[in-house]
Amino acid sequence: METTEVTADLRTDQRLALLRKMILIRTFEEAILREYHADKSPGFDIGKGLIPGEMHLSAGQEPVAAGLCAHLETGDALTATHRPHHLAIAKGMDLRSLAGEIFGRESGLGHGRGGHMHLFDPATHFSCSGIVAEGFPAALGQAFAFQRAGTR
Template identity: 45%
Template structure:
């Protein structure tokens, strides 16, 4: 599928925004101003954007502890996200959720989640609702190679097939479940997609370091699911450029591994190397996007630092849902 220049620029801007957001957080974490654990998404941008560029605000996603990229790709406000991570009252969650619990239901973003594998059953619940309302919406569960070993994920996939709901299971295989390599932890020879296939659903596989491959695979998958064929799954082979969490010494990495994947599997570099020689976008236009994104992230950090924290009386708000 040929994308227009505007679509290509938007996709690049989304990926670059995720990258700069995460690279800046990697620096800001060291100041001590940000509380709690933070798990960075840098390196996996092509997956989040390749998936979410096909979705609307009416479609649902459920994220993971490594959720900043999913939020940005789904259209969440970048400045409100930064305020949330800084624990500010004007953050998306009122400053009470932090990095691992960002949500924005107006964008169909049902929330990041610190529990590995917890997103899959939530997405199936949302998919049941979408099937009942008949509006053609879908629900996407993002998860990693670690979640593919969780019983909650197995139960969710089985239920999705039994009920034939429009649930999509996205597995981002970045080769490490926290500190454990996928070669050791996944018994099906690193092949996560085959596990989903065993439950009776169709599966796709894509290069998660290539936006175009990710985008096209997701396009095909969504056509299948939106046509009423039930759930589907997709495995993206990708890389994370930072540790499992900020402060992770990454002693499980091989010599030169980080340098190699940054040199050979950077989705932003791959994007430039395809669109510029093909004459689809010139380098100057992409450089302009880069500059605008850096300015946006600078503003987001500056405003987050200056924003007010939650008030004492806010501790009792948003504790229970009100109907």
């Protein structure tokens, strides 16, 4: 088996692209968090507000998403867990469609029915689920489909 040397030598433009992606992810999630809490008081009521239900953010995980997705090709598929925003954004998901889904709008990826933990975007080959370990069957299905089509 051939091994390759891993090096941290990145060009300045690569470093800046990764930093910009991380800032975009953090900025998006901070905006979602502000809107999530904006109208849930007095007394926190999870069912109220512009974004009802739970909210699982990924603050601090931006470098993982940016670094991982920097190595993916456009046609590669990615399946995430219940904290998916950072990976979805790093994969190139349209921010308006993502926000629309989080806010439950018709303009969202699943027409506002999936919420923030059940995202599916055929354009970026991205999916996720709020169900523990549910990503494995979806990831395997994508792998088998790529294999069968001879595209990966």
